[in-house]
Amino acid sequence: MTELAPIQLDPAFPNVWDELQYRGSVHVSTDPEALRFLLGGAPITFYCGFDPTAPSLHLGNLAQLIIMRRLQLAGHRPLALVGGSTGLIGDPKPTAERQLNDRETVAEWVTYLGEQMLRFLSAEGDNPVELVNNLDWTAPMSTVDFLREIGKHFRVGTMLRKDAVASRMESEEGISYAEFSYQVLQGLDFRELFLRYGCIMQLGGSDQWGNLTAGTELIRKAEGVHAHALGSPLVTDADGKKFGKSEGNAVWLDPQLTTPYAMYQFWLNQDDAIVVQLLKTFTFLPSSRIEELAQATADAPFRREAQKELALQATSFIHGEPATQQAIAASHALFGAGDLQALGEDTLAAAVASLDKQATATPDAPVLQLLQETGLVDSLSDARRAIAQGGVSVNNQRIDDPAATLEGRLLHGRYAVLRRGKKTLAGVDAGLDAARA
Template identity: 85%
Template sequence: MIDPAPIQLDPAFDNVWDELQYRGSVHVSTDPEALRTLLGGDPITFYCGFDPTAPSLHLGNLAQLIVMRRLQLAGHRPLALVGGSTGLIGDPKPTSERQLNTRETVAEWVTYLQAQVLRFLSDEGESAVRLVNNLDWTAPLSTVDFLREVGKHFRVGTMLRKDAVAARMESDEGISYAEFSYQVLQGMDFLELHRRYGCLMQTGGSDQWGNLTAGTELLRKAEGVHAHAIGTPLITDAEGRKFGKSEGNAVWLDANLTTPYAMYQFWLNQDDAIVVQLLKSFTFLPQERIEQLATATAEAPFRREAQRVLAIEATSFIHGADATQQAIDASQALFGSGDLAALDLPTLAAAVGSLDKQATATPDAPVLQLLQETGLVDSLSDGRRAIAQGGVSVNNERIDDPGATLDGRLLHGRFAVLRRGKKTLAGVDAAPAA
């Protein structure tokens, strides 16, 4: 069985701020020296917000949750805000207006996201996470009170200069008053959390920096308090493309949307150029171990040791060691000597669905026909030769008869993995007719 590293701070660092810096978790911030002093002193209360614009958190949110967990391990008290009100509006995208979800949908997604947060942050002890919902303080507030108590502190010129707003102002679509006001709502969250819980710091993605500083400025103007913000780097692939639902390539933290097998493969397939940074950002491995893996990547990249460790550590943190072991077993069953029949249905379905070559079939479909349909062979005669040479298998069992069918060979009554040679695979889904 795998043995993931313990979830703890690196003892090489005396101050959690120094560890965040080493891990590349700070792209932009308010006063760095003041933050180092603040985070190296007595515990503070800090927050991060997550808007329920989907039924699950994703990889970008995970980056925030890990920063929160590191701060929590250092004794600081996290507030996890799931935005029941800001989720009804949505922060402005640089390109177009968001589609508004119904109140019922947003309320349902709030409960989903709150449950997910508790998978990553401890709710026990003096630094236990507290779940908060900004609908609690916005719903009772009248429009006039909102404008008098909060809106009066904001200057339109400053709001127009925020990156997302400026981009939308230059577009053909423009920006609605609702989305333009989003930064005021988020700023009010910081003010309210300071008043209720003494919150002094907010974390978020660097693309949210305008919204983060809206909150620090509001606290300065309304309360005379010098609060802080940390903007983390955006998570991108080796080509610099952002991962996220708005980019159409989201990696979800819900196992029903991105299976543990798919999650494991995602980390396993990362490029050498970014794997060390991903180890820093998404694992709790100490600096010494990460440097060992960096050396291994430089000296023997073909072994992909860093990717394997990253896949184990990150998937275990997200889905647990048992689900990660299932994903490893599935990989071995597909590409090694493991037992496909031992995989549970969700893992098997994810593994079969990950193969590049695919076909649907009836439960009694001829194997020879499927070899051609999936492109494992060029023709039926080519398929017969491959079978005669002992180079074809179904679910890792060799096929000797060119007239063989899937009948009696399907796993979970539905799936089959066709193999030609050692490494050329295709997946078959023989789901019964509805």
């Protein structure tokens, strides 16, 4: 497990609520003045839930985990809920019914997600995170008890007005009773955590606002207590498209699904228009440093100082500093400013796979042929000319012989980076044939 990064709150904000406001983490809330007073006082217990609809969390989830970490650093106690029961149903999407996963798969993913959360939230100190699974209280509850104790507090008219439900009601497919009931299940979770732990605040994305307030309303009606909800803005790219698996552009927190190298490159390639907000959302840099980087972006955007700092900070928080330094070394080595041979196999594999031009080959494949196959040249004669001019290299070693092959040049017995000129690259994977050799 990755060791928790040594981070702290920004000393410029004595109240964590003010820091959340500065970082743009508050889109909607039940009562801003009451929340500022609450978060600036004695420790409270709060929670955020994550449904196991995939074997890994993604960047959209990370935004919530970072808010949780900030609140934990301020002394408040986090409950990290994995939806062992809600994950069997699925939160309604605006467009279509979710595909239900089998119970064994969901149970397996519950374990994965719980382990991931412990990479970002401390399990030590006076306010350690506690992992909870809503299957623990929903599984023993009968349908009759659920309807009598919970269902009676919900009004169908209110439920129909929730954004996700309303959009589905207007679609041709409509909405199933199972997904329609999701908001009742999430309300049950908040009430149960209130009764068990004294939890009085729930976090979530702004698109979850209907589900968040289902819980505050249930606690108000059933327990006579005013609980709170905080909805953060959705994290989007420069085109306004949400980061998340449902949008098909997920960046996963599992290094097997999104490698540290790919993660580093993702941050490094962010647009100037959104990089400052990403620094606020995904790093623990103080506001003074963020403002310096904002000014650097305005004055000399070609230096990409903000993107480099974002990539360093965010990747280190997600995967740890050693993996991040390997990713940086790989980035430098690809373009001839570092040693490809010094890279670990996983990092090198990710770097090679990231290149736009690709080929598979045998370990003794001719370099001329690979130059043409990868599209670095248009013809074999172009390849010979490029070699004669000293403009071709394999793994940063210049090729002088037009009859040269990959033999003896593969790194980790498998990988090669072909270069024509300074910046035109292609990746070669000889892994399958090398394994047979």
